[in-house]
Amino acid sequence: MASSKNKKVIKKNIKQATRHKSFLVVVLVYLVIAALMFGIIFLFGDKLVNKLNKNKEYGDIDFSVGLSMDVIDVGQGEAIFIDLPDGKCMLIDSGDRTSSTTKKFKDYIENKFKNRDKVLDYCMLTHPDQDHGGNMAWVFDYFEVKVAYRPNVFCSTVEPVIGSARDITDKIFFTEYVEKMLAEENCEIIINSVDCDDIVGENYKFTFYSPNKSKYTANNNYSPIMVLEYFGQKICLTGDAEELAEKEVLETIPACQVLSAGHHGSNSSTNDKFLNAIKPKYVLVSVGVGNRFGHPGDEFLKRVAACASVEKVLYTSEIGTISMFINEELAGKDIIYFAGMDPIKITIVSIYIGAYSILGGVFIINIFILNVSSKNKKRRKKS
Ligand SMILES: [Zn+2]
Numbered sequence: 001m002a003s004s005k006n007k008k009v010i011k012k013n014i015k016q017a018t019r020h021k022s023f024l025v026v027v028l029v030y031l032v033i034a035a036l037m038f039g040i041i042f043l044f045g046d047k048l049v050n051k052l053n054k055n056k057e058y059g060d061i062d063f064s065v066g067l068s069m070d071v072i073d074v075g076q077g078e079a080i081f082i083d084l085p086d087g088k089c090m091l092i093d094s095g096d097r098t099s100s101t102t103k104k105f106k107d108y109i110e111n112k113f114k115n116r117d118k119v120l121d122y123c124m125l126t127h128p129d130q131d132h133g134g135n136m137a138w139v140f141d142y143f144e145v146k147v148a149y150r151p152n153v154f155c156s157t158v159e160p161v162i163g164s165a166r167d168i169t170d171k172i173f174f175t176e177y178v179e180k181m182l183a184e185e186n187c188e189i190i191i192n193s194v195d196c197d198d199i200v201g202e203n204y205k206f207t208f209y210s211p212n213k214s215k216y217t218a219n220n221n222y223s224p225i226m227v228l229e230y231f232g233q234k235i236c237l238t239g240d241a242e243e244l245a246e247k248e249v250l251e252t253i254p255a256c257q258v259l260s261a262g263h264h265g266s267n268s269s270t271n272d273k274f275l276n277a278i279k280p281k282y283v284l285v286s287v288g289v290g291n292r293f294g295h296p297g298d299e300f301l302k303r304v305a306a307c308a309s310v311e312k313v314l315y316t317s318e319i320g321t322i323s324m325f326i327n328e329e330l331a332g333k334d335i336i337y338f339a340g341m342d343p344i345k346i347t348i349v350s351i352y353i354g355a356y357s358i359l360g361g362v363f364i365i366n367i368f369i370l371n372v373s374s375k376n377k378k379r380r381k382k383s
Contacts (some may be wrong), residue, residue, distance in 0.1 A: 019374050026370065030363050037355050045348040066327030067204060067230045071260060072108050073320040075101050076288025076295070077131035080237065080260065081112065085230065086202040090122040092237060097134030097173050105135050108321070109142065118142055122199065124149035124192070126239030127222040128174050137173065140180035147188045148181050149196075151222040152214055158182065164215055192224040204230040209249040210241065220263055221245040227256060233326045233335055236278055238262035238269070246274035255279040257335050258324060260286070265296025265315075272303055279309040282337060289317045
């Protein structure tokens with residue numbers, strides 16, 4: 001009796017050991033697959049993401065030749081990056097200096113320049129507010145800047161003030177920006193003004209329509225109102241320009257397909273007359289979710305809703321970075337916009353999450369099958 005009981009215990013132990021072994025084999029196989037998947041996504045994720053994004057909506061458009069503009073998602077603030085068709089590039093503003101915004105902005109720039117020379121052909125600060133200039137000092141650290149466009153505002157602790165221009169010394173970000181800009185070697189510094197020469201390149205032209213005065217009461221109105229034209233398509237950029245600055249350009253500004261709305265969709269900008277002069281099809285708004293300023297304002301929303309030319313109003317708070325693209329083939333037809341493509345990293349993360357969720361699900365099903373089959377074996381033996 002005792003020996004048959006021992007035999008049963010031994011058999012049971014063998015069965016258990018076999019089950020443990022099968023379990024370990026399954027775990028091992030899944031770990032190997034997971035490691036392989038990680039490697040493949042790590043190596044080819046970028047290409048896969050680009051392909052998926054492109055094919056989804058835009059067919060076979062060649063995005064390597066043309067003009068692209070990103071209104072970068074920097075929460076409450078503004079930063080715009082433009083890749084010009086002749087290989088030059090331009091940054092307008094740099095978002096706020098808060099830990100989360102600085103990270104978002106740096107991630108965008110570092111991702112964009114992962115495999116590129118860290119050269120910025122044109123770097124512009126529109127006006128001396130931190131939600132636009134917060135990361136400008138870092139920009140001068142990261143890039144070799146060739147031409148710096150600056151507002152007609154100075155910092156007397158580090159430079160002479162020209163004429164009766166505004167002198168700001170109590171903003172750390174601005175002092176650091178001016179210091180870095182002055183220290184930048186071989187960098188041409190130009191003050192934003194209607195008198196600035198056009199920036200002209202391969203089939204594109206960048207024109208200043210304001211500021212028309214040398215001094216303003218509100219910082220926001222130092223923001224230049226500018227038009228970037230490429231193959232007849234026009235994009236109007238405004239920084240935080242308000243009604244006063246908008247009035248200055250009513251007689252001169254051309255109609256533009258795209259308007260980057262002033263001052264984050266505040267009621268004090270994008271007035272009716274200005275909207276009617278621009279007649280935009282797309283209105284872009286760089287604005288933070290649940291911001292304390294109540295942007296975009298109710299009046300702004302009413303005005304763009306009432307403007308007959310406006311087809312779409314795009315908010316960074318809703319779709320993240322807003323990307324726009326024009327090339328020769330598309331010119332005259334439409335400006336392609338593709339929202340939320342950046343940061344690409346997020347899309348790669350979603351591929352990781354998706355792949356590992358599927359792998360995890362199959363793993364759990366396998367363990368379940370392993371369990372059921374061993375129980376069935378037991379039952380069969382008992383019967
Ligand atoms: Zn602002």
